Amino acid sequence: MIGRLTLSDFRNHADALILPDHLFILLTGDNGAGKTNILEAVSMLAPGRGLRGAALGAMARQGGPGGFGIAAEVDGVVLGTGVTAASPDRRQVRIGGVASSANALADHLAIVWLTPAMDRLFLDSPGGRRRFLDRLTLALHPAHAAHSARYDAAMRARNRLLADSRRADPAWLSALEAQMGDHGAALAGARADLVARLNDALAGQPDEPFARPLIAIEGGEDGGDEPFVLRLARARRRDAAAGRTLSGPHRHDLAVTHIAKGQAAALCSTGEQKALLLSILLAHAALVADMRGQPPVLLLDEVAAHLDPSRRSALFQRLRETGGQVWMTGTESSLFNDLDDATRLTVTAGHVFRSAT
Numbered sequence: 629m630i631g632r633l634t635l636s637d638f639r640n641h642a643d644a645l646i647l648p649d650h651l652f653i654l655l656t657g658d659n660g661a662g663k664t665n666i667l668e669a670v671s672m673l674a675p676g677r678g679l680r681g682a683a684l685g686a687m688a689r690q691g692g693p694g695g696f697g698i699a700a701e702v703d704g705v706v707l708g709t710g711v712t713a714a715s716p717d718r719r720q721v722r723i724g725g726v727a728s729s730a731n732a733l734a735d736h737l738a739i740v741w742l743t744p745a746m747d748r749l750f751l752d753s754p755g756g757r758r759r760f761l762d763r764l765t766l767a768l769h770p771a772h773a774a775h776s777a778r779y780d781a782a783m784r785a786r787n788r789l790l791a792d793s794r795r796a797d798p799a800w801l802s803a804l805e806a807q808m809g810d811h812g813a814a815l816a817g818a819r820a821d822l823v824a825r826l827n828d829a830l831a832g833q834p835d836e837p838f839a840r841p842l843i844a845i846e847g848g849e850d851g852g853d854e855p856f857v858l859r860l861a862r863a864r865r866r867d868a869a870a871g872r873t874l875s876g877p878h879r880h881d882l883a884v885t886h887i888a889k890g891q892a893a894a895l896c897s898t899g900e901q902k903a904l905l906l907s908i909l910l911a912h913a914a915l916v917a918d919m920r921g922q923p924p925v926l927l928l929d930e931v932a933a934h935l936d937p938s939r940r941s942a943l944f945q946r947l948r949e950t951g952g953q954v955w956m957t958g959t960e961s962s963l964f965n966d967l968d969d970a971t972r973l974t975v976t977a978g979h980v981f982r983s984a985t
């Protein structure tokens with residue numbers, strides 16, 4: 629849970645301080661005021677590139693000194709991240725004042741988000757669904773980001789070697805494939821564990837008002853009992869011709885089915901798709917709370933505005949039951965009238981104020 633958040637020169641916020649004193653933090657303000665930017669800053673307290681998947685260079689305030697900083701107090705530990713003007717492409721992370729890796733942030737805080745860009749999650753290519761699956765998995769298994777990074781690094785090195793047959797030393801290829809085998813097994817195992825536990829948790833959820841999904845991992849494997857590392861060795865010629873590694877957990881996809889309709893999520897209406905995502909997030913928050921003793925921080929960008937009043941009330945009720953911190957944005961403060969236990973903030977052109985009501 630975040631007790632204090634400061635931003636310096638992040639997007640349109642030159643200098644912002646937020647002191648959450650409730651589980652709900654409500655950010656209201658006009659379009660373009662800087663509400664999502666605050667959620668994005670919170671999302672940078674997790675491994676990765678935050679909820680927009682943006683380049684670091686885009687995050688430093690235009691017209692500012694060139695770098696940016698984000699710091700948050702989480703259960704007495706200060707998590708800090710940012711870039712300096714001298715090294716604008718190198719993300720720096722400090723945990724409790726000690727220089728650290730971004731992946732280590734996951735040991736301290738689990739963060740999950742839902743943004744308008746995710747309205748197309750079930751319709752677009754698998755990459756977005758895989759990132760969503762990994763965000764959920766990371767909340768449960770903090771080492772997931774490190775396995776993922778090492779798997780990707782070994783795969784990129786293997787792809788480079790295969791692309792240049794003169795340099796393709798078989799012993800070096802075998803070493804890289806062994807790394808892919810180890811880290812690939814860890815990340816596939818963590819994803820499978822998440823999916824199994826989440827399906828168990830979802831089985832106990834009601835069908836209304838948020839549609840209940842069944843989730844599964846698809847793709848990525850050639851099938852059969854042959855260990856991945858042996859399949860990689862066998863696929864060298866094929867992968868060299870393709871210019872990339874054609875099978876493995878980097879090709880996983882998250883398949884989601886609307887249980888009551890017996891329909892794939894991509895065939896459901898926009899509202900139903902959002903309801904499926906909310907169901908997943910709510911069940912996930914309870915699961916993480918059970919397993920880690922601390923629910924994830926949820927960032928819900930423009931979610932309230934797209935729900936009818938009864939679903940909105942139900943969402944607030946369910947969110948309250950998760951016991952975790954929830955950051956929500958909206959253009960109208962009236963969206964949040966039902967919530968009396970909230971830190972209410974007004975955002976205007978890069979400034980954050982306590983709301984009058």
Ligand SMILES: Nc1ncnc2c1ncn2[C@@H]1O[C@H](COP(=O)(O)OP(=O)(O)OP(=O)(O)O)[C@@H](O)[C@H]1O
Pocket residue numbers: 638639640641657658659660661662663664665666686687688689690957959975
């Ligand atoms: N690096 C940057 N430096 C300064 N301003 C930036 C930077 N990046 C984005 N902005 C500005 O931030 C603003 C967008 O902020 P944000 O997306 O947080 O708005 P919002 O309050 O969530 O609005 P909406 O309700 O439309 O979603 C835009 O005016 C944009 O020009």
